[in-house]
Amino acid sequence: MTVTQERVRRPQPRAAGPRPDDHGALKRAVGRNLTAYGFLCAALICFALFSWYPMVREVVLSFQENNFVDPGKWVGFDNFRNVIEDPAFRQAWLNTAVFSGLALVVGYAVPFVLAVVLNELKHAKAYLRFVVYLPVMLPPAVAVLLFKWFYDPGAGLFNQVLGAFGLPALSWLDSTSTALVSLVLVSTWMNLGTGTLIYLAALQSIPGDLYESAELDGAGMFRRIWHVTIPQTKLILLVMLLLQVVATMQVFIEPYLLTGGGPENATVTVAYLMYQYAFNFGDFGGGSALGLMLMVVLMTFSAIYLRVSREAER
Amino acid sequence: MTRTLVSPLALQSQRGRIIYWTILTITVVGFTGAFVFPLYWMITGALKSPDELAQIPPSFFPQSFDFGVYAEAWNQLQLGVFLKNTVLYAGGAWLFTLAVDVSAAYALSKLRPMFGKVVLGLMLATLMIPPMVLLLPTYLVAKDLPILHLDLLNTPWAIWLPAAANGFFVFLLKRFFDSIPKELLEAAEIDGASPMRILWSIVLPVSRPILGVVSILSVVTVWKDFVWPLLVLPETDKMSISVGIASLSAQMPQNVLIASLVIASLPTILVFFVFQRSIMAGLTAGSLKG
Numbered sequence: 001m002t003v004t005q006e007r008v009r010r011p012q013p014r015a016a017g018p019r020p021d022d023h024g025a026l027k028r029a030v031g032r033n034l035t036a037y038g039f040l041c042a043a044l045i046c047f048a049l050f051s052w053y054p055m056v057r058e059v060v061l062s063f064q065e066n067n068f069v070d071p072g073k074w075v076g077f078d079n080f081r082n083v084i085e086d087p088a089f090r091q092a093w094l095n096t097a098v099f100s101g102l103a104l105v106v107g108y109a110v111p112f113v114l115a116v117v118l119n120e121l122k123h124a125k126a127y128l129r130f131v132v133y134l135p136v137m138l139p140p141a142v143a144v145l146l147f148k149w150f151y152d153p154g155a156g157l158f159n160q161v162l163g164a165f166g167l168p169a170l171s172w173l174d175s176t177s178t179a180l181v182s183l184v185l186v187s188t189w190m191n192l193g194t195g196t197l198i199y200l201a202a203l204q205s206i207p208g209d210l211y212e213s214a215e216l217d218g219a220g221m222f223r224r225i226w227h228v229t230i231p232q233t234k235l236i237l238l239v240m241l242l243l244q245v246v247a248t249m250q251v252f253i254e255p256y257l258l259t260g261g262g263p264e265n266a267t268v269t270v271a272y273l274m275y276q277y278a279f280n281f282g283d284f285g286g287g288s289a290l291g292l293m294l295m296v297v298l299m300t301f302s303a304i305y306l307r308v309s310r311e312a313e314r
Numbered sequence: 315m316t317r318t319l320v321s322p323l324a325l326q327s328q329r330g331r332i333i334y335w336t337i338l339t340i341t342v343v344g345f346t347g348a349f350v351f352p353l354y355w356m357i358t359g360a361l362k363s364p365d366e367l368a369q370i371p372p373s374f375f376p377q378s379f380d381f382g383v384y385a386e387a388w389n390q391l392q393l394g395v396f397l398k399n400t401v402l403y404a405g406g407a408w409l410f411t412l413a414v415d416v417s418a419a420y421a422l423s424k425l426r427p428m429f430g431k432v433v434l435g436l437m438l439a440t441l442m443i444p445p446m447v448l449l450l451p452t453y454l455v456a457k458d459l460p461i462l463h464l465d466l467l468n469t470p471w472a473i474w475l476p477a478a479a480n481g482f483f484v485f486l487l488k489r490f491f492d493s494i495p496k497e498l499l500e501a502a503e504i505d506g507a508s509p510m511r512i513l514w515s516i517v518l519p520v521s522r523p524i525l526g527v528v529s530i531l532s533v534v535t536v537w538k539d540f541v542w543p544l545l546v547l548p549e550t551d552k553m554s555i556s557v558g559i560a561s562l563s564a565q566m567p568q569n570v571l572i573a574s575l576v577i578a579s580l581p582t583i584l585v586f587f588v589f590q591r592s593i594m595a596g597l598t599a600g601s602l603k604g
Contacts, residue, residue, distance in 0.1 A: 035509050036427030043418030043484065044433070049455055050476040051440040057451035068454075117341055120320050120334075124342050130590065131349045137586040137593075138579045139538045141556035145563055146356055146575055155368050157355055163371070189348075194597065201598040208317035215321055224319055250446035253540050257560055271446050278450050279545075287450050295447035302442035 058295070061288035068284075079285040080293075083277070089290075091265045092273040095180060099269060100248040102184040108244060110188075111195030112237070116229065118196070119203045129200070133193035140190060144257045147186040148173070151258075173259050176266040183254040183267055191247075195240060202236040203229065235311060242305035246298050270294050353579075360384065360573035367568050387573035390566060395551060396558035397581075403543070403554055404536040406470050407477035411532045412525070414478040419487035420513050424499060434488070437481040446541070452476065453545050472546035477536055483528050490524040491517060527596040530589050537582055 037044075062079055064072035083089055118128055135143060150157040151172035159169040172182045210228045219227060230237070252271040255261055261268035261276070268276075270290060277287035324330045359367065360383055361376040387393060418437075422430050445452075456466045456476070466472040494517060502512050518525070543554040553561065555578045563571050586593060 032425060033427045036421040036425035036430070039417040039421035039425065039509070040427070040433065042414045043437070043478065046414055046475055046479040047437055047440065047481075049460065050452055050479045051443075051448075051481075052436065053460065054448040054451035054455055055443065057454065058448055061451060061454075068458075116319065117337065119318050121338055121341060123338055128341060128345055129594075130586075131345050133586070133594075134349050134353070134583070137534075137582045139540070139556045139582060141540045141560050142575045142579045145560065145571070146352065149359070149568065149572065150352070150355075155370055155372060157352075157372070160370070160372055189352075193349075197594060197597055203318070206318075211317055211319055211321070221319065229319060246444055250444050252446060271449075274450065278453075284450055284454070291447045291450055295443060298444050298447060299442055302444070306442060 058288050058292055061284055062292045063285075065285055075285070079283075079289040082283075083286045083289050086273075086286075088261075088265050088268050088273055092268045092270045095265075095267060096249055096251065096269045096271075098180060099184060099187075099251055100245055102181065103187055103248040104241070104244060106184065107188045107191060107195065107248075108241060111192055112199050114192075114196045115199035115203055116225065118200055129197065132196050135190045136193040138190065140253050141257065143190040144186055144254055147182075147189070148258055151182055174263060176263050179259055179263060179266045183251070183258060186258070187248065187251065187254055195244070198236065198240065199233065202233045206232045235308060238308050239305060242301050242308065246301050246305070249294070249298060249301075356572055356579075357576055360387075360569055360576050362569055364567050364569055383569050383573045384577065387566075387570045387577060390570060391559065391562055391574050392550075393555070393558075393574055393577055396553055396555040397577075399547075399552060399558075400537060400554045400556075403470055403473040404533045406474045407536040408529055408533045410474045411478045411480060411483060412529065415480060415483045415487055415528070416518070416525075417513070419484050419491055420509075420517060422484070423488045423491035424494075424512075424517070425509060434484070437484050440479070440481045441485075449541065449545070456546050467546050468549045468552045473536060473543065476542070477532065480532070483532065486524060486528060487521070490521055494520060523595075526589075526592045530585070530592050531596045534582065534585065534593070 060072070063074060063076065065075045065078070066072040114132065118125070118132075121128065138146075153159060153169065153171050153174060156172070158172065162169055170178055173179050206229065210232065211224055214224050214228050250271050251269045252275065255267045255269055255272045256275070259267040261272055271294065274287045274290040274294070277283045277290060320330075320334075325334055358376050361379055361381070362373065363377075363380075366373060366377055421427065422434050456472045458464075459466060466475070498516060498520075499512055502516055507515075537554075538556070539554070540556050540560070544557045544560075547553055547557065550558070550561070559571070559574050559578055566574075
C-alpha cells in the first residue's frame, strides 16, 4: 500500500524541511485513516444496522402507530397509555420483579457458598468444576424442555422424588402459586455454574496471608469469611449482583416454553408481554413502548455496573 | 499451594479430617444429584417406552436398551436438517464475527484513526443495552434492511450479521492487541509490510489465545441462542435445533422428544469436554472486565 511505501522512502520525516513534509505528513495521515476505516467498515455496518439504529428505531416505534405499509403515524404517548392500562402490565412487572428477586435469593448466595466450599476441597476438583458448569452448556431450550417433563404432575421426576420422601405432590406449572417459582428453579439450575466459577476465580486471588493473620488474631471460620473473604471479593460480588438483575429481568424463554404466561397471567414477564404485543397482537408500537420501559430500567442497572466494574479493574 | 480459608493445620487433626471428608462427600453427592442425575434421567428416559415413562413409580434403569428411539427422533424431527442449519449458522457466525471484529479491533488498537475512541465508545455502549429490549426494532431491521430493503428472514445472514455486532468481542480483542509490543509492528512496517500483512502474519499468530476464546464464545452463543432464531427463521426447514425441537415438541411422543433433547445437547457438551479451558478463561475474562 502507498502509505507504507512512502514511509519506507523517508524513515525520519518529522523534523525535516517544513513544506513538502507537511504535505507528506498530511497525506500519510489521510492514508492511515482511510486504511483504518477500511478495516472498520464491516463492523461499523453491522453495529449500525443491528445495535445503533434499533435503539433509535425503538424510540420512534414506541411513539408511532405502524402497519408497516403506510408511513408510521405519530401518536404521542398513546402506546404507553394503552400498555399501562393493560391489566397484564402490572402483573408482568410484578412477576418480573418477583422472578428476579427469587432468582437472586437462590442464584446469588448459593453460587458464592458453593465457590467457598469448592475452594477448600482438595479432591475431585476437576470433576466438581466440570459438573457445576454442565447445565450452563446445555442449550437453554433443551434445559427448559427437560424441566417441563420433570414438572409433569403425574410421572414427572420432581413429584416422584417428593413422593419418595413422603412429601405431597405439587402441581408445579399448573398452579398460580408455584408456577413462577418453577420458572425460577429451571433458570437457577441452568445458570448456577457461571456464578460459581466466577466467584471461584475471585477467591483464588485472595492472598493466603490475610487468612493467616486473621487466624493469628483469633478469628474463627465465619469471622474470617466475614472479614477477609467478603471484603476481598466485594467488587465482584457487586458486579455479579447487577449482572444477574439485568439478566433475570429479561426472562423470556422460560415463560415462552413452559407456561405461555399462564396460569392466569401468573408467569407473564415484561419481555414475554413485549413479544406477545408484537407477534400475537401485531402491535409493535405497544411492544416497543414496553421494550423502551424495560430498557430504561435495565440501563440504570447497567450504568451502575459499568461504574463498579471500572472500579474493579483498578 | 497458597492457603485458603481453612488452614492446612486444621485439616491435619482427626476432627478436621472427618469434617473435610464429610463435606467433600456431601458436595460430590450433591453436585452429582443436582447436575448429573437430571442428565442421566434424560438419557435413560429416551430409552423408555411411553408406557414405561408414565409408570409410577418410575424405573431407575430402562427395561430395554432400544436405541431405535434415537433414530426415530432423528427422522421424525428432521434433526439432521436442524443440526445442519445450526452448524451453518454457528460456523458462519464464527467466521464472520472473527473477520469483522478482528479487523475492527486491529484498526482501533494499531491503526488508531481519527474518532477511533468515539467509535470504540459507541461499540462498548451497546454492552449496556441488553439485547432483549431491542428485540422488536432489530427484528424489523432483519425483515426489511434499511436503504437496501432486503428481507433477511429465513436466510443465514439474519444470524451472521447481528452476531458480528458484538462489542464484548471487539473489547476483548482490542485489549489483547494493545498488549502486543509496538516495536514488533514497527519493524515490519519499515520492512514495507502492508497493514493487512502485519495483521495476518504478526498480530494474528501471537493472538491465538484470545482468538480461541472469542471463537468458542461466538460459536456457543449462536448455538445456544433461542429468541433471535425463533423470530428470524420461522420456516421449519430453516430452524436451528433449539427452535426446531421446541416448535415440534407438542406433537411427538414423550420418549421421542427426550431423545431429541439428548441429541441437541450432545454437541455443546462435547465442545465443553474439549475446550473446557478456553470456555472457563472466557468466563472469567468476561466477568472481571466486562
